[in-house]
Amino acid sequence: MFEIVSKEKLGPAVFRMDIAAPDIARKHQAGNFIMLRINEEGERIPLTVADKDAEKGTVTLVFQAVGKTSAELAELCEGDSLLDFVGPLGKPTHIEKFNGVVVCVGGGIGVAPVHPIACALKDIGNRVISIIGARSKELLIMEEEMKATSDELIVCTDDGSYGKQGFVTEALDEVIRREGKENVALVVAIGPVPMMRFCAKTTEPYGVHTEVSLNPIMVDATGMCGACRVTVGGETKFACVDGPEFDGHKVDFDELTKRLAMYKESEARAMKIYEEASHGGKRCWE
Amino acid sequence: MAPREKTPRQPMPEQEPKVRARNFDEVPLGYSHETAIKEAKRCLQCKKPKCRQGCPVEVLIPQFIGKIAEGDFAGAAKTLKEKNSLPAVCGRVCPQETQCEELCILGKKEEPVAIGRLERFAADWERNEGKVEIPELAPATGKKVAVIGAGPAGLTVAGDLIKMGHEVTIFEALHKPGGVLVYGIPEFRLPKAIVQAEVEYLKSMGVKIQVNAVIGKTRTLQELMEEDGFDAVFVGSGAGLPTFMGIDGENLNGVYSANEYLTRSNLMKAYLFPEYDTPVARGKRVATLGGGNVAMDSARTALRLGAEASICVYRRGREEMPARSEEIHHAEEEGVQLNLLTNPIRIIGDEMGRVSGMECIQMELGEPDDSGRRRPQPIKGSEFVLEVDTVVIAIGNSPNPLIPATTPAIETSKWGTIIADEETGKTTMEGVYAGGDVVTGAATVILAMGAGRKAATAIDEYLKGK
Numbered sequence: 001m002f003e004i005v006s007k008e009k010l011g012p013a014v015f016r017m018d019i020a021a022p023d024i025a026r027k028h029q030a031g032n033f034i035m036l037r038i039n040e041e042g043e044r045i046p047l048t049v050a051d052k053d054a055e056k057g058t059v060t061l062v063f064q065a066v067g068k069t070s071a072e073l074a075e076l077c078e079g080d081s082l083l084d085f086v087g088p089l090g091k092p093t094h095i096e097k098f099n100g101v102v103v104c105v106g107g108g109i110g111v112a113p114v115h116p117i118a119c120a121l122k123d124i125g126n127r128v129i130s131i132i133g134a135r136s137k138e139l140l141i142m143e144e145e146m147k148a149t150s151d152e153l154i155v156c157t158d159d160g161s162y163g164k165q166g167f168v169t170e171a172l173d174e175v176i177r178r179e180g181k182e183n184v185a186l187v188v189a190i191g192p193v194p195m196m197r198f199c200a201k202t203t204e205p206y207g208v209h210t211e212v213s214l215n216p217i218m219v220d221a222t223g224m225c226g227a228c229r230v231t232v233g234g235e236t237k238f239a240c241v242d243g244p245e246f247d248g249h250k251v252d253f254d255e256l257t258k259r260l261a262m263y264k265e266s267e268a269r270a271m272k273i274y275e276e277a278s279h280g281g282k283r284c285w286e
Numbered sequence: 287m288a289p290r291e292k293t294p295r296q297p298m299p300e301q302e303p304k305v306r307a308r309n310f311d312e313v314p315l316g317y318s319h320e321t322a323i324k325e326a327k328r329c330l331q332c333k334k335p336k337c338r339q340g341c342p343v344e345v346l347i348p349q350f351i352g353k354i355a356e357g358d359f360a361g362a363a364k365t366l367k368e369k370n371s372l373p374a375v376c377g378r379v380c381p382q383e384t385q386c387e388e389l390c391i392l393g394k395k396e397e398p399v400a401i402g403r404l405e406r407f408a409a410d411w412e413r414n415e416g417k418v419e420i421p422e423l424a425p426a427t428g429k430k431v432a433v434i435g436a437g438p439a440g441l442t443v444a445g446d447l448i449k450m451g452h453e454v455t456i457f458e459a460l461h462k463p464g465g466v467l468v469y470g471i472p473e474f475r476l477p478k479a480i481v482q483a484e485v486e487y488l489k490s491m492g493v494k495i496q497v498n499a500v501i502g503k504t505r506t507l508q509e510l511m512e513e514d515g516f517d518a519v520f521v522g523s524g525a526g527l528p529t530f531m532g533i534d535g536e537n538l539n540g541v542y543s544a545n546e547y548l549t550r551s552n553l554m555k556a557y558l559f560p561e562y563d564t565p566v567a568r569g570k571r572v573a574t575l576g577g578g579n580v581a582m583d584s585a586r587t588a589l590r591l592g593a594e595a596s597i598c599v600y601r602r603g604r605e606e607m608p609a610r611s612e613e614i615h616h617a618e619e620e621g622v623q624l625n626l627l628t629n630p631i632r633i634i635g636d637e638m639g640r641v642s643g644m645e646c647i648q649m650e651l652g653e654p655d656d657s658g659r660r661r662p663q664p665i666k667g668s669e670f671v672l673e674v675d676t677v678v679i680a681i682g683n684s685p686n687p688l689i690p691a692t693t694p695a696i697e698t699s700k701w702g703t704i705i706a707d708e709e710t711g712k713t714t715m716e717g718v719y720a721g722g723d724v725v726t727g728a729a730t731v732i733l734a735m736g737a738g739r740k741a742a743t744a745i746d747e748y749l750k751g752k
């Protein structure tokens with residue numbers, strides 16, 4: 001059993017949890033993720049490790065309640081436990097000291113997985129410009145943390161309720177023009193699929209290498225089932241072991257979008273049953 | 287001596303095909319005491335039993351059958367376990383018709399003794415009567431062994447080594463021990479309670495099982511040996527990497543590897559959705575590609591998930607199908623259609639990215655290939671479209687590269703299997719042994735178990751010399 005050591009609400013339906021998992025805390029590197037299962041009837045879901053504390057033996061998750069499992073997770077409180085927790089999984093982000101600036105882009109909940117990558121790139125001596133965005137002010141997360149690890153932080157909201165008004169892609173385009181495309185060594189973009197797709201579209205004409213972190217549906221996340229397959233550069237890859245980060249210019253985003261919709265009806269049904277049954281259940285976050 | 291009375295081979299009662307094709311309960315129901323004794327009495331108790339030569343682990347076949355004939359079921363179970371640590375499993379899933387029963391002398395004139403059914407009977411009797419005894423363990427040696435993977439190979443190694451007095455910890459990547467026995471083979475063929483009982487038995491002897499431990503990620507093999515103090519390691523990580531066809535349309539929604547389809551259904555219990563959270567496509571017309579046990583399990587699962595048509599597409603003929611004959615028979619009885627000498631060319635999708643059909647081509651058998659089987663060749667112009675909404679690919683599995691990739695001292699073959707000595711399981715890395723599917727490529731439960739047995743003996747010897 002894996003105990004929830006602390007929990008915090010970061011925004012509407014967005015939560016941060018520290019989980020006691022010393023083995024994973026010890027081995028985790030930026031870019032890794034975990035799989036968890038809440039209880040015996042539960043589904044295995046992947047979540048990125050947003051931070052760790054090797055000394056305390058905890059890892060931090062930041063997640064959004066979007067369906068049955070994440071909503072059920074959101075209902076758990078400090079002191080509750082998860083039945084299964086396995087990791088660190090996936091290839092860690094390739095970290096090196098580049099000649100040139102690196103740009104880290106986080107959209108919505110994607111700011112959480114970008115954060116450890118920005119830290120690792122910064123720690124090794126890179127100049128890091130970060131761009132974070134959300135639909136509106138109250139959906140923006142981890143601004144302070146991103147500021148602390150970036151040489152420059154640009155904040156955007158779609159509705160202009162905070163920071164610059166507009167999409168992260170517009171800010172990204174400006175940064176590349178301003179710095180000069182040959183001076184931008186790497187862009188890392190993590191967020192909803194459309195956001196990653198448009199970030200990759202933005203950088204493509206400049207020829208700036210762009211890593212995106214793909215989030216296909218997974219089952220085992222050890223390379224055993226192929227549920228997570230994505231097409232990258234015309235080849236089938238298993239995101240859980242070959243990724244989750246890939247060259248954004250080569251990813252077939254259309255296919256990924258369609259594959260993510262595979263269980264839409266089942267998901268909606270599970271959520272409906274859950275909401276009806278859990279009405280009045282404990283909600284320590286409200 | 288009175289001439290031996292001819293008794294026919296005793297059938298095993300089964301659930302009705304129409305009924306069972308819609309539930310996940312076990313298909314064959316087992317022998318009663320009387321039937322088991324009657325069947326056991328058919329055995330001639332040969333002086334030089336042919337059957338034993340057909341058994342990869344040389345189970346004392348006439349001896350255990352003799353005990354059943356005498357009504358000594360406990361003795362029968364004990365005799366079985368001298369050679370086979372998982373008789374309740376093997377009695378259900380071994381391909382007896384190409385092993386012990388193929389060679390049984392009775393098979394020359396009439397039908398062979400139902401060795402598999404008797405094996406199952408004795409093991410089930412022992413478990414159901416609560417007669418499984420915890421054997422005496424050798425005095426503690428103070429040596430620690432790590433076993434990677436809780437499939438039949440790993441479970442066998444663990445059971446043997448703990449009896450020899452060593453400390454044993456199994457590391458399993460998934461959240462449940464059992465390997466293919468829990469995630470692959472369906473409940474209707476191998477009830478999970480049986481695997482669970484085997485696991486509990488190991489635990490009761492003191493074997494530690496750590497689930498959610500992916501070796502190569504959570505810990506590396508070197509760390510187990512250098513930092514965690516394990517004196518030897520057994521790698522039984524199986525052949526869990528699914529092969530795809532490499533044809534167009536394979537990433538459409540509704541196309542599964544058999545591993546995914548079966549894992550969702552068995553391990554994650556998607557057949558009980560929404561009581562359990564994991565969903566699986568409940569296709570109306572399901573095509574399964576392949577002709578082995580994995581394909582039969584998938585095609586039969588499709589029926590139980592509500593398919594109106596479950597079509598097995600195989601490129602060779604019926605004779606060449608590698609599945610156990612009982613599985614093919616059961617599948618056909620339940621309504622699985624066999625589309626033999628047929629090969630898929632591409633999977634067709636609709637605008638939403640869902641499977642809507644599969645184009646196939648008819649095949650004919652040509653000259654024998656390296657495996658001795660006649661090579662199938664496409665018949666020009668015979669293309670046709672099969673209307674399906676779900677496709678399950680069951681054409682094979684190979685070893686997961688994770689452990690070799692993170693353990694440079696372990697050498698692998700060009701097929702990705704770990705190179706290990708056939709008699710001992712010794713790999714190219716000091717103190718590391720391997721066996722089961724990770725060494726042989728996808729094979730059988732009994733071979734994995736047998737490899738585990740041999741490796742346990744070799745590890746014991748290695749530890750004594752340390």
Ligand SMILES: Cc1cc2nc3c(=O)[nH]c(=O)nc-3n(C[C@H](O)[C@H](O)[C@H](O)COP(=O)(O)OP(=O)(O)OC[C@H]3O[C@@H](n4cnc5c(N)ncnc54)[C@H](O)[C@@H]3O)c2cc1C
Pocket residue numbers: 033045046047048049062063064065066067068069070071109112113214215216217218244260261267268271
């Ligand atoms: C490697 C990886 C890392 C991830 N890291 C995080 C993270 O740090 N924080 C976080 O909040 N989420 C993360 N996700 C997504 C997270 O796994 C899903 O949100 C979760 O599985 C949804 O489960 P559910 O039962 O709550 O919702 P479901 O009922 O399964 O789905 C509800 C909605 O979410 C969409 N959805 C389902 N699965 C995914 C998925 N894998 N990715 C994106 N959308 C999905 C569905 O299309 C549907 O619209 C990650 C996914 C992957 C593959």
Ligand SMILES: Cc1cc2nc3c(=O)[nH]c(=O)nc-3n(C[C@H](O)[C@H](O)[C@H](O)COP(=O)(O)OP(=O)(O)OC[C@H]3O[C@@H](n4cnc5c(N)ncnc54)[C@H](O)[C@@H]3O)c2cc1C
Pocket residue numbers: 379380381434435436437438439440457458459460463464465466467470471499500501502522523524525526548579580583610686688689721722723724728729730731732734
């Ligand atoms: C659907 C299906 C039906 C079958 N039917 C039959 C049948 O009827 N009769 C028969 O004889 N055989 C059958 N087989 C084959 C048989 O199941 C296998 O040959 C046998 O299970 C191999 O045993 P194993 O112990 O080598 O590996 P497995 O059973 O594959 O177990 C390996 C275990 O290792 C774990 N593992 C892998 N990597 C790691 C890691 N890095 N760290 C920790 N753990 C890890 C896996 O999760 C798994 O639990 C079938 C196979 C399948 C898939």
Ligand code: SF4
Pocket residue numbers: 328329330331332335336337338347348389390391392399401
């Ligand atoms: S070969 Fe057949 S008859 Fe002879 S001992 Fe074996 S099972 Fe009995």
Ligand code: FES
Pocket residue numbers: 217218219220221222223224225226227228229238239240241
């Ligand atoms: S999730 Fe099963 S192979 Fe990636």
